[in-house]
Amino acid sequence: MSLPINVITGFLGSGKTTLLKRLLADEELGDTALLINEFGEVGIDNLLVEEIAPGTVLLPSGCVCCSIRGDLRQALLGLHGKRSRGEIPAFRRVLLETTGLADPAPILATLQRDVQLRGRFHLGLLVTVVDAQHAALQERLHPEWLAQVTAADRLLVSKTDLAAVDEIARLKQQLQGLNPAASLALCGEVSSGDALLLGDGLKGADPDAEVARWQLFGPLPAARHGRAEVCCLEFDDALDWMAFGVWLSMLLRCHGERILRVKGILDVIESPQPIVIHGVQHCLHAPVHLNAWPGGRRCSRLVFIVRDMDTRTLRRSFDAFLSRLGSAA
Amino acid sequence: MCGLCGLLGEDLHWSDPLGDTLPRRRERLRRIAAINQVLAPFRLKVSDVQGSAYLVQGATGRQELASGLEQLWQQAEAILGRPLDPLDPRILDHLEALP
Numbered sequence: 481m482s483l484p485i486n487v488i489t490g491f492l493g494s495g496k497t498t499l500l501k502r503l504l505a506d507e508e509l510g511d512t513a514l515l516i517n518e519f520g521e522v523g524i525d526n527l528l529v530e531e532i533a534p535g536t537v538l539l540p541s542g543c544v545c546c547s548i549r550g551d552l553r554q555a556l557l558g559l560h561g562k563r564s565r566g567e568i569p570a571f572r573r574v575l576l577e578t579t580g581l582a583d584p585a586p587i588l589a590t591l592q593r594d595v596q597l598r599g600r601f602h603l604g605l606l607v608t609v610v611d612a613q614h615a616a617l618q619e620r621l622h623p624e625w626l627a628q629v630t631a632a633d634r635l636l637v638s639k640t641d642l643a644a645v646d647e648i649a650r651l652k653q654q655l656q657g658l659n660p661a662a663s664l665a666l667c668g669e670v671s672s673g674d675a676l677l678l679g680d681g682l683k684g685a686d687p688d689a690e691v692a693r694w695q696l697f698g699p700l701p702a703a704r705h706g707r708a709e710v711c712c713l714e715f716d717d718a719l720d721w722m723a724f725g726v727w728l729s730m731l732l733r734c735h736g737e738r739i740l741r742v743k744g745i746l747d748v749i750e751s752p753q754p755i756v757i758h759g760v761q762h763c764l765h766a767p768v769h770l771n772a773w774p775g776g777r778r779c780s781r782l783v784f785i786v787r788d789m790d791t792r793t794l795r796r797s798f799d800a801f802l803s804r805l806g807s808a809a
Numbered sequence: 810m811c812g813l814c815g816l817l818g819e820d821l822h823w824s825d826p827l828g829d830t831l832p833r834r835r836e837r838l839r840r841i842a843a844i845n846q847v848l849a850p851f852r853l854k855v856s857d858v859q860g861s862a863y864l865v866q867g868a869t870g871r872q873e874l875a876s877g878l879e880q881l882w883q884q885a886e887a888i889l890g891r892p893l894d895p896l897d898p899r900i901l902d903h904l905e906a907l908p
Contacts, residue, residue: 598821722840725824725878726847730895733882750827757823764823793896800904801895805843 484604484680485556485574485591489584489628491618494611495638496577499667508671510542512678513559513571517548517579533562544568552576552587553594560600573604573678583624584631585736585761592763603765605681608632609667612643615651619706626708630659630740630785631760633681638667658708659785661694661743682756682768691756692774696745696781708740711791713798715780720806721748721755727801728757728764731794736762738789744782745774749806754778822878834860844881846907850899853885 490496500516503509536546536559548555562568578587588603608628611618618625629635635655640648655664670677682690724746732739743758754770784794826836837860844855852868863881866872867888875881886893894900 721824721827722836723843726840726843727895729822729824729878730847730882730893733879734892734894735896748827755827766821766823767827790896793901797896797901800901801847804904804907805846 482599482602482683483560483571483573484683485576485587485601486604486607486678487576487578487584487587488607488609489578489632490609490636490638491611491614491622491625491628493614494609495667496609499609499636499638499670500575500577503671503677504539504541504543504545506671507541508678509539509575511569511572513544513546513563513568513574515546515548515552515555515559515574515576517577533567536562536568538568542569544571553590553597556601557596573680574601575678583627583761585627585763588760588763588765602683604683605633605677605679606631606760607634607636607677608662609636609638610651610655611639612637612648612651613639615654626658626706626787627740627761629655630708632659632662634677635659635662635664636667636670637664640666640668657710659741660698660710661696661741661783663693682758682765687756687768688770688772688774691745691770694743694783696743696783697775697777707787709786709789709791711784711786711794713744713782713784713795715747715798715802718747718749719780719802721746721750723802723805724748726805727798731797732759732762732764735786735789738787739784740787741785742782744780745770746780746782747778748780824878846904847895847900848885848893850903851889851893853888855881855885 488496488500500514504514536544539545544559546555546559556574559568559574563570576587578584584606591597591601591603608631610629615625637648637651637655643651652664655662679690684690728742739761741758741760742764744756746755746757748755751769754773756768756770758765782798784791786794826833837857841855841857841863848855854866856864856866858864858874861876863875864872865875865881865884865888871888873884873888875884882893
């Protein structure tokens with residue numbers, strides 16, 4: 481059985497560790513393995529911990545905590561091996577804390593391309609912690625900030641006690657504009673057992689509920705935010721999946737770095753059920769079949785978040801490939 | 810392996826056929842025909858090799874084998890000497906002129 485990896489990302493000093501510290505003290509993380517960069521940062525010394533292997537400790541709640549020490553692939557395989565041999569409790573999910581400057585797309589690429597990891601783990605939810613106090617500065621100075629915010633499935637705003645109320649309101653509005661499909665909450669509001677944090681996203685028991693959360697058919701906010709732009713493509717007739725695959729694989733290969741996020745629901749000729757796709761930069765998740773059309777409306781709709789890209793040509797390209805290739809072949 | 814066509818599997822890709830209703834070989838040939846339409850303005854041609862690889866041929870006679878869609882684009886770009894862009898007006902003009 482493939483285990484979900486939920487990734488917690490966010491800028492340096494954004495409050496990831498503070499969030500983890502709070503969550504770790506709780507019983508709810510008992511069936512979770514936590515992968516962090518350094519034990520020292522999370523400060524688990526004050527908890528009654530038992531070292532079960534070098535670099536791996538067992539917390540009183542049953543949560544396994546493991547330091548990555550360099551290579552994510554090795555850390556994950558090591559953890560899975562210990563789980564299979566019964567050396568550590570059989571955790572049901574992994575929470576991975578990334579370093580502050582990490583771009584989330586390579587994690588997805590590693591999980592998809594590595595033959596040993598594929599089938600054992602899959603990417604669950606991507607949670608991005610956004611520092612309310614320094615968001616404006618980080619957005620201006622670091623392109624990674626935009627990549628982390630747009631890639632997120634969940635956005636958590638931290639340090640709200642240090643920012644003015646109107647500043648927080650403005651930031652929340654900006655985040656929803658940049659990534660309308662992500663659920664937004666304040667860090668202080670989430671608890672460790674929160675399904676929004678520990679859920680399995682599209683691969684979970686209820687993919688329909690997850691897609692409903694994306695609000696694909698909702699009104700789009702103002703299209704442009706700095707260098708990023710939200711672009712929505714629609715196609716009324718049923719799509720040819722083959723033609724769509726040719727178009728999107730070519731687009732992601734050539735413009736992957738500019739496509740920060742893509743999410744969509746497709747009406748394809750080959751399937752009576754809706755097909756859902758989503759991806760980050762060059763990487764796309766395996767398509768998922770839904771049970772029913774959200775809101776009962778049957779049409780294909782794709783939402784792209786792009787940076788420095790001509791969206792009119794994107795629309796023209798989508799129409800040309802989809803309307804000519806399926807019938808031409 | 811596909812029991813109907815005897816195709817050995819390529820590496821998994823998200824764009825693989827969704828259902829098992831159509832024989833995989835037929836879907837594969839449909840995909841190759843579509844890719845050839847896209848590559849026509851650059852005089853590149855793709856053909857099937859035993860249902861398990863693609864042969865990409867350039868106008869100068871240079872040819873490369875590719876396994877899977879990702880590698881196909883990579884080899885086509887290598888023969889062409891520059892990126893293949895689905896937003897390129899030459900591709901779009903060519904596709905829009907198709908009947």
